[in-house]
Amino acid sequence: MLSRKLITAIYLALTIFSIEAAQQRIVGSPDARFVINSDANSFEYILEANGKTVLKGQLGLAVPSVAGRATETCESGESDACFEYGDYARLYLTAPKGESNCATVEWYSNFGRRLEDCFDLLSGVHWYGGGETKVQTWPIETEKRDEAPFVAGDFLQPNVQFGGLLDTYWISTSGVAIHVQEDSPLFTSWNTTHPNQFCFVAQDRAPYVERDAVRLKYDICVPKAGETFKDVHLRSLKKYYTLPTEIPDETMIVYPFWSTWAEYKADINQTLVVQMAKRLIEEGYTTNSHIQIDDNWETCYGEAEFxxxxxxxxxxxxxxxxxxxINRTTVWVHPFINFNCPSFQTAFDKEYFVKDVRNKQTITWWWEGQNSGLIDFTNPEAVNWYRARLQKLQTDTGITSFKFDAGESTWLPPSVKPANGDVNLLPNLMSTKYVESVAAFGGMIETRTGHRNQNLAIFLRMLDKDSRWGYDNGLKSMIPSLLLFSILGYSFVLPDMIGGNAYGSESPSNEMYIRWAQVNVFMPSWQFSVLPWDRDPTGLRDRAVKEAVELRISYASKFLEAARQTVEDGSPMNRPMWWVDPEDPETYTIDDQFMLGDDILAAPVTTEGALSRDIYLPKGTWLLPSNNLTFTGPQWLRSWPAPVDYLPFFVRQ
Incomplete structure (x- = not known):
């Protein structure tokens, strides 16, 4: 028989459990709603849309136990639900609603220095978006990333996680699109501190500026009845970003250009440039966009004089x-002026360099200078001066356009202060303004950084690739990088140099070089540097590259058609395989195929030594142009032959 004390204990436990269970709160309508369960300090929630669970996670993981249990204290019309942890923090929830069908989650704290929400990586659900990384995968949920500030950087430098392109936007195959407001001091992690979760953290610490209150605010957009996740993506992209109103330089889209960088590095001069051009014509490469004079043409770095x-x-x-x-020539430029340049003193006297929070101009470093000034592109006078110098260079020399290097937060001195703009948008604001400023030079320019710059009709370059095969910044990372840029709204992608940069002892083998060229054929633009006819006594590499060039030119109209569609509706030039059929799960993890526009399916080989590969054809009828065979999808073509000089591709009928 149970004792009176034991019965009392069981009764109390059940009472406490029922109180805990009663903390469930439903916010929204049956079509789209939060189902929230609170424990002592955080909330577990399920986001449902059209009767399906599309997202699960936890809110408030960083709230300390001493803050106590949240109480619901919402003023009328403020939001759909509000929870308060005394004076420590407030959480505001707004259910999915409106034309965009987006919910809003907002944390606000005057005292907390860290706010954290995490989302479950649900089985069968795949994620895309975020930022460029050195090890680039598609999709991204399998990655392990330590918590790091979500800022544009140079991942070729130590302890830098992200590359030059990133935006606070993610999309999943469950139909969830997430956009974090840009003034949140955002850190992200994947599969590390919280296994099988990805997390948003807002923290009041470097590289962000100090602020009186910490805020983490983001929208979660979900599908309406009958919508696919592709529909949610296109709707969300237009909600948070601006589309370009024109396409960049058409010649650069269709024809290759030739850079001096990987072939000659910084050892360039007039003789080598002319020699390179003559060899191009002699070897039969007569249809080109331009020649690019890369590093070390200036009198000193930043002087803008030959x-x-x-x-x-x-x-x-x-x-x-x-x-x-060859009637067009571009040169490599950057936002720095080294201390030994005469223009350094001019810019310093005019206060054109980035300043710190004490309103003092600062000195920074970069890979070609340890004592350099960085132009402040939030200062309109500095922008006008910088552009005027490059315009004079064009007038004096006949240079056509520019390759704009750097621009990421990696090169900013600590504690910067913008001349204009919201300090809470730092440091990514500096990258945005740099790209906006140089876009004035027109549709031939290239940058390697971008943040909220989707509206510009310019080329955005992948960060320097290494001459290796793998996902670790090698050939296998090319298509995942392309698709990341595309899904973030940057359609006019410039892949890095064919064959990679040949840094150190790395040099592309003939096989690697040919496969790299084939990967690039149907991408939005392409550039060569390591010369295709060198170091190949068989001539196979040269022949294969010429065939690739001819193939690309033969589909010129398809490239321009895809570029114009970006302007019309936001569809990227290059699309993931799920773009054809977003309800086909087979397409969700394919990272070595892509589409050009609606009709061309490219399936290049990216594995060393492979002479065949599996190819997936989604629904539709597909023509193999090499022999006029047609295939009906969806189906896998297993072990499809792909000798070194052959690029598998199909055209939808």
């Missing part, structure tokens, strides 16, 4: 290039 010792007769060089049929 070194006359290396380039003694610029008019003569430009004339020779023109006689060869």
């Amino acid at each position: 070194n006359s010792n290396k380039f003694p007769d610029l008019p003569g060089m430009m004339r020779e290039l023109g006689e060869l049929g």
Whole structure:
């Protein structure tokens, strides 16, 4: 027989359990709603849309136990639900509603220095978006990423997680699109501190500016009845970002250009540039966009004047290039001025360099200078001066356009203060303003950083790729990088140099070089540097590259058609395989195929030594142009032959 004390204990336990269970709160309608369960300090929630669970997670993981249990204290009209932890923090929830069908989660704290929400990586659900990384995968839920600030950086430097492109936007195959408000001091993690979860953290610490209150605010958009996650994505992209109103340079889309960088590195001069151009024509590469003069042409870094010792007769060089049929030339530039340049003092006296919170100009470093000034692109006068110098360079030399390097937060001095703009948008604000400022030079330019710059008709370059095969910044990372850029709204992608940069002892083998060129054929633009006819006594590499160039040119109209569609409706030029059929799960994890527009399916080989590969054809009828065979999808073509000089691709009928 149970004792009176034991019966009392059981009764109390059941009472406490019923009180805990009663903390469930439903916010929203049956079509789209939060189902929230609170424990002592945090909330577990389920987000449902059209009767399905589309997202699960936890809110308030960083709230300390001393803050106590949240109480619901919502003023009328403020939001659908509000929870307060005394004076420590407030949580505001708004259910999915409106044309965009988006919910809003907002944390606000005057005292807390850390706010954290995490989302479950549900089985069978795949995620895309976020930022460029050195090890690029598609989709991204399998990655393990330590908590890091979500800022544009140079991942070639130590302890830098992200590359130059990132935006606070993610989309999942369950139909959830998440956008974090840009003034949140955001850190992210995947599969590390919280296994099988990805997390948003707002923290009042570097590289963000100090602030009186910490806020973490984000929207969660869900599908309406009958919508696919592709529909949610296109709707969300237009809600949070602005589409371009025109396409960039058409010649650069269709034809290759040739850079001096990987072939000659910084050892360039007039003789080598002309020699490279002559060899191009002699070897049969006569249809080109332009030649690009890369690193170390200036008198000193940032002076924006040609070194006359290396380039003694610029008019003569430009004339020779023109006689060869190369009428466009670009040069590599950057936002720095080294201390030893005469222009450094001019810019310093005019206060054109980035300032710190004490309103003092600062010195920074970069890979070509340890004591350098960084132009403040939030200062309109500094922008006008910077652009005027490059315009003068164009007028004086006949240079057509520019490659704009750097621009990421990696190169910012600590504790910066913008001349104009919301300090809470730092440091990514500096990247945004840099790209906005240089976009004035038109549709031939390229940058390697971008944040909220989707509206610009310019080319965005992948960060330097290494001459290796793997996902670790090698050939296998090319298509995942392309698809990431595309899904974030940057359609006009410039892949890095074919064959990689040949840094150190790395050099692309003939097989790697050919496969790299094939991967690039149906991408929005392409660039060569390591010369295709060198280091190949068989001539196979040269022949394969010429075939690739001819193939691309033969589909010029498809490239321009896809580019114009970006302007019309936001569809990227290159699309993931699920774009064809977003309800086909087979397409969700394919990371080595992609579409050009609606009709061309590219399936290049990215594995060393492979002479065949599996190819997935989604629904539809697909023509194999090499022999006019047609196939009906969906189906896998297993072990499809792919010799080194062959690029598998199909055209939808």
